[in-house]
Amino acid sequence: MSADPHADRILAEVAGMLAEIVGEELLIAAEITADSGFDDDLALESIEFVALAGRLQERYGDRVDFIAFLADLEIEEIMAMTVGRLVNHIAACTRSEAVGGTR
Template identity: 50%
Template sequence: MTTSELPPGAAPLTPPDHKSVPDEKIVLAEIAGLIVTVLGEYAPDPADIRPDTLFGDDLELESIDLVMLSGQLQEWYGDRVNFAEFVAGLEIDEVIALSVGRLVDHVVECLSAGPASTPGPGAVRWS
């Protein structure tokens, strides 16, 4: 999607330089922006995408949308986040019930797993 194809008022997305691990709120905002990019004119307002938002029931993403989201995640986060591998490790009922918060947790975990890096104590996970 080019800047001219973005929904009215949407700013172009520029991948961050994640030298430090972003918190869940930052990753949630980034993923919401990527979802808006994938869904284009059918996207909800990014502010309406919450951790409990379901990819299937709420966003009505189809398999092709998930493939496009996978590509967006790859462009945004690089090799550290592999959406296809993440989904492949889920049971079918988990894929059907996949929430944005679960993807946020996965992304934060992947970004935290740099060399000799482990999640810090007290890390909060979305329910």
């Protein structure tokens, strides 16, 4: 996706979670990239996005405040989001801990 290994790792993680939530049909449908839209490209149901947000909250805990992130967005904005925008938000929130630890 980019020359940003931290964001690339998060993208791979998000893609893995999506495959678990949606199942094999998603993998057949489309390759998940930073440019994939949750609605347009992945045709994710709103309840499936909730499941993704729940997993990300479990994974990142307080480091990424998904409640605050989602509270500021309308449902239309959430579904119109690309995978890359979500990944960038997580990357920005977790960047400091990655410094020094990244290769």
